[in-house]
Amino acid sequence: MQLYKKLMRPLLFTLQPEMAWHLSDLGLSQTWFWQMIGNNFQHHNELLEATVAGIPIKNPVGLAAGYDKNCKFLSSLQELGFGYVMGGTITKDARPGNPKPRVIRLKNQSALINALGFPGDGLERALSEISKMVSIPKKSVRIMSVSGTDIPDITECHRQLEPFCDAMELNISSPNTEGLRIFQEPTKLRSLLAEVNQSRTKPLLVKMPPYKSDEGDHEKTLNLGRICLEEKVESLTVSNTIPIAHDGLAVGHGGLSGNPLFENTLAMVKTYHSEFGDSIEINACGGISNGYQAYEALKAGASSIQILTALIYQGPRVVQKINKELSELITNKGNPKI
Numbered sequence: 001m002q003l004y005k006k007l008m009r010p011l012l013f014t015l016q017p018e019m020a021w022h023l024s025d026l027g028l029s030q031t032w033f034w035q036m037i038g039n040n041f042q043h044h045n046e047l048l049e050a051t052v053a054g055i056p057i058k059n060p061v062g063l064a065a066g067y068d069k070n071c072k073f074l075s076s077l078q079e080l081g082f083g084y085v086m087g088g089t090i091t092k093d094a095r096p097g098n099p100k101p102r103v104i105r106l107k108n109q110s111a112l113i114n115a116l117g118f119p120g121d122g123l124e125r126a127l128s129e130i131s132k133m134v135s136i137p138k139k140s141v142r143i144m145s146v147s148g149t150d151i152p153d154i155t156e157c158h159r160q161l162e163p164f165c166d167a168m169e170l171n172i173s174s175p176n177t178e179g180l181r182i183f184q185e186p187t188k189l190r191s192l193l194a195e196v197n198q199s200r201t202k203p204l205l206v207k208m209p210p211y212k213s214d215e216g217d218h219e220k221t222l223n224l225g226r227i228c229l230e231e232k233v234e235s236l237t238v239s240n241t242i243p244i245a246h247d248g249l250a251v252g253h254g255g256l257s258g259n260p261l262f263e264n265t266l267a268m269v270k271t272y273h274s275e276f277g278d279s280i281e282i283n284a285c286g287g288i289s290n291g292y293q294a295y296e297a298l299k300a301g302a303s304s305i306q307i308l309t310a311l312i313y314q315g316p317r318v319v320q321k322i323n324k325e326l327s328e329l330i331t332n333k334g335n336p337k338i
């Protein structure tokens, strides 16, 4: 952690965020290296065993969608000690995303605002990347996130990618991509899920839209959760980045991620859990960066947690750090679920 914070991060943070990201990708492309040192990133403890969408995982820390959009680096990322890694979000066709600048760092808050708008190389490219992973020993559960603007495109992505992973996530919640939010309309969501259910053989997660808990704005979103439950979705990811305006972005607005989200994430998880109990699993996502927050999220009713911005701010050791802290908390305070 010290090496990353004292040397790598200051260096990377002198670059534009997307440039820094490309540089980190260069490092991640050396899978042999991560395989060689991967043992140093693990933290094993039976107390950490959990599930995501009903699938057993060695610890509850997952990589959130968006870090590896084209599934090029999952073989390296799975070496970092995650219970599960998520590739994507993948769309059927390649997309350029929004004009730049489209990512901003808010360093003093350990936060980001992104208006990437789903840049990605599309389904064919993701398939060719994932098929390479078949021969690579599996170190964590693999999930792929898909999205799109119409049902045939999404079901096509789902059908083709599902054989290569353990579960799939449907992202209906990008706050800054025109047209990708149509499935927040209840009838459209139900039709999408019914269609995906026709062919699916593996667990399904749905990434829910965020709402501001202090604005009492949850009924519409909970209703989407009810539809997911009725359509036998195994797990809800709660949730995505929160819409925010910023003049530094070419499109003028984006999604906030990182530390400022945590309290809202916690409140959303509590609301979902009090509504649905244990009938559907919840993955807490938004602003989690340490074991204490992870513990709070599990205590609020989550089965797993997901991180993205914390990986950028704290580097590859963050997963081990969260798991160590979580182990200690569970040992001292007891199972957060009881």
Ligand SMILES: Cc1cc2nc3c(=O)[nH]c(=O)nc-3n(C[C@H](O)[C@H](O)[C@H](O)COP(=O)(O)O)c2cc1C
Pocket (backbone or CB within 6 Å): 064, 065, 066, 067, 069, 088, 089, 103, 112, 114, 116, 118, 145, 171, 207, 239, 240, 241, 256, 257, 258, 259, 261, 285, 286, 287, 288, 306, 307, 308, 309, 310
């Ligand atoms: C740069 C960036 C790109 C993202 N891309 C995606 C994406 O493609 N699909 C998705 O479901 N979420 C995406 N997200 C949202 C994250 O998965 C996550 O929900 C959000 O960042 C909150 O978690 P965090 O505070 O741990 O980062 C992205 C977030 C960031 C910061």
